[in-house]
Amino acid sequence: MSNLAIDMSDEMDKTGFNRIRTRALWKAVQCGSNLTGGVTIGPNAPQNGWGAFSSSMETGLGGSIDDIDITPITKPKSAKTKREMKTVRLIVDEPIIDEENLCRRRILAELNKLSIMEAQEAKYRHVKQMEEHDRKAAEEVAKLNAQQQAEGLARQQAKMMEMAKQQEELLRRQQELAAAQANREETRKQQLEMEKQSRERMKQSEFFNRVYETHRHFSNQYREILEMLKAEEEIKKAIPDELEVIKSCQEKFDSLIAKCKRDEIANEDVVCAEHLLKTVTALNVKAKKEVERLEEMRIREREEEEQKRIKRLEEENKKKLEEEKKLQEQKKLLRGGGAPPGSPDSVPNLLADSKQDVVGNCQRFQEYKALQKNLEKTEESLAQFSKDETLKKFRSDCQKAINVPVNAISAHSASHLSDKFRKLLNFLQKQTVVVSEKRITSATHPLGPLYSLNYLAVKTVKQGEQCVSSNPEAAYPIAAVVIALWTEMPEYGKLLLAHFYKSSPYLIPTYWERKKMETDEEYYKRLGFLYSGGEKEDMDKFLKRQSGIMRLYCAIIVTPHNRANKSKPHPLPLSEAWKWLTAFILLPPKADISATMLLEMLEVTGHLMMSTYGAQFRKLLHLICISYLPLVERVTLPGRGGPVTRLRGFLEGLISGKSIPPPKGLLSPNFW
Structure with a gap:
């Protein structure tokens, strides 16, 4: 074997195997320095370094170090493979090696084995790291996928919720639209119903108005017929059948009014009402014609009576000269206070010297002077008291204690009238009264x-x-x-008469003449006129006030005592009305005021005077018609004939045979 080959895979090179091998070789050099000194590693090492080691290795082994075949050990796939992979084969070509070289070779083999093991460990760690990295990456990916899935799921859920909300909103809008449509339909139905009801009401209202207008005319016609029947009893005999028809028409109309109150009126009822009106109108016309016929008969009768009366007057005028002396004597008696009523001789003759001032010498004028003197004395005593500012509150309390009950006087009931009288009497008699939750007494000041x-x-x-x-x-x-208080406190009656005469001198009676150097305002105030802002009140208001004063004065005369004072004499008896009449018609009349005051006196006291004085009063009325009324008409200004016209109508009614009725509102003798 000439070369040492180390077979490394690309994957092991990627793990840094060369670096690990270099470090392992370096450790081997460190260990081999004890065996062969001067062993070094590196390109600049001397020959006695790695080169010498290499040469000795090559010499001892019979080859070079490159001839060593180092086969890398991969990760075994099985146990047997692992055991096989744990051995390192050192293939050496030389068949014979010495001990030193063998040791070196063993060391190198061991070193190579160590380096391979370290490389395998490094690879294993790298694989572990890669697996851990892959695991973490997989976990990250899984986590990321899970997160993405969760986010996707959340988005999907959010989208589904949003879609659900949109569907709910859409459903709500649909429901609202449906409700709005239903409301519109209901409103439209209600409007149609209201329009229908309105048309019905308008129709009913039209029926009501027509029935009302018809009833108004019907009532007028019916009332005219009743008035004619009351005034003319002979009409009942002339139209007996028509009276039954009138009564039937009234009953039918009453039933129609009842149906109107029940809102059951119909067009047929309106037609019926109009038919009833036509029927009553025709009957009214017929009754009027009958009245006109009767009136014509009466006019002819009155003309005949007037002719007879003229003949009688002519005969009386013949006797007038013979009776003139006697009448003059009667006039003198009246100037001295008036003859007692009940005798024909007490009636004055106005045709003789009526312009002479007869009041200044009569008894009533002397009484007036005495009352005015008493009033002046009273006002003089109260002058300082009325001006004292410290007593202003007390005066106001006294006025309130009087104003409250006086303003509340009415004929509501006997107990009501007694209560007001008792409160006034108690206060005037220095007792304590309660007014507006406040206790007041007139005795606080003398x-x-x-x-x-x-x-x-x-x-x-x-x-x-x-x-x-x-x-x-x-x-x-x-x-x-007033009568009850006057009876209990005569001083009140004196002050009352004085203020009556001061406000209306025609009650005395007298017409004041203007004094020298007297201004218009002073003169007219004495006549009873009021001034406001320097302007005199107009004649109509003046006459209205004076008629109210006269009516109250006359009401005191004709009103009887209450049951408690029934046995006591009346403070202002009926004879005062007779005295006033006989004195008043002796005065020359004045325009407007004379007719007004005379008419008020006759209307209020006439009934009682007629029942009390009888024929004597009728003679007085006859004298007023013949002698006084022409004088009043003579002084009446053009366009101011209202008062004298009313007076003439009243007197003509008496001449035609009408009686004087009791004044309206007069209390019965046993009212309280």
Whole structure:
């Protein structure tokens, strides 16, 4: 064997086998230095180094070191192979070697074996590392694949969830669209139903309006018929059959109204209502014709009676000269206070010297002066009290204690009226009353009772101006309380009359003449006019206020006592109305105010005076018609004939035979 061959595979070379072999040879040189000194390895080594070793090896072995065949040992695939691979064959061509060379060869073989083992170990480690690397790489790949799969799965799940959400959203939108469509359909149905109901309501409303309008005309026609039947009893005899028809029409219309209230009206009912209206209208026309026929008969009768009356007047005028002296004596008696009613001689003659001032000398004017003097004394006593600012709160409390019950007076019930009277009386008698949860007494100040008494008198007159002028029926419950207070506290009655005469001098009666150096405002205020901002109130408002004052004054005269004071004399008896009438018609009349005041007195007191004085009062009314009314018409200005027209209508009704009815709203004698 001439060469030592070492067969290495490319895979072993890749593991760094040459480097391992060099290191193993180096270790062998280290070990062989004890055997042969100067052994070195390297290109620059001397001949006594590796070269000498090599030469000695070659000499001892009979060849060169390159002739050594070193077969690499691969990883055995079986146990036998492994055992075979663990041996290193050293093939030497020389058949005979010496001991030293054999030792060297053994060492080299051992070295070669060691290097091969190290190479195999290195390869094994490398394989292990590669396997570990592959394992880790596989794990990384598996992990990466798992992660990718997880991510893919997550993405897929997210996508599926997103798709599920989209499907849910789509489903929700579809449901919303379906609900919206259903709502639209329902709304459309509701709108159609509402439109239908609206058309029905409009139709019903049209029916109601037509029935209402028809009923209004029907009621007017029916009321006219009833008024004619009440006024003319003879019509019932003239149209008995028609009365049954009218009654039947009213019953049918009442049934139609009941159906309207139940919302059951139909077009047939409207036609029926219009037919009923036509029927009642025709009956009304027939009744009017009958009334006109009766009226024509009465007119002819009145004309005949008027002719007879004219003849009687002519006969009476012949006797007038003979009776003139007697009438003059009667007039003198009236100027001295008026003759007592109940005698024909008490009726005055207005045709003789009626322009002379008769009031200044009469008893009523003297009473007026005494009342005004008492009022001036009272106001003088209260002058300082009314101006004291420290007592402003007390005065306000006193006013409130009076205003609250006075404003609440009404004919609601007897207990209500008694309660208001009791509150006023208690306060005026210095007792404590509760007003708006506050305890008030007029005795807080010495002048408190007198101030409250005078304030109540002023408030009573203002009730006539403000309340009674708008609501005439309110005069009678106020008058009832006034009479009860006047009976308990006569001083209140004196102050009340004084304020009545101050606000309306026509109650005295008198017409004030203008004084010298008196301004227009001062003069008209004395006549009872009010001024606001320097402007005098217009005549219509003035007449309305004065009529309210007069109606309240007359209501006091005709209102009876309450049951508690029934046995006591009336503070303002009916004789005061007679005295006022006889004195008033002696005065020269004034435009508007004379007719207004006279009519109020007759309307309120006429019924009671007629029942009390009888024929005497009828003579007085006759005298007013014949003598006083023409004088009033003579002074009435053009375009201002309202008051005198109402007065003439009232008097003509009495002449035609109508009786004077009791005033509307008058309380019964036993009301409270």
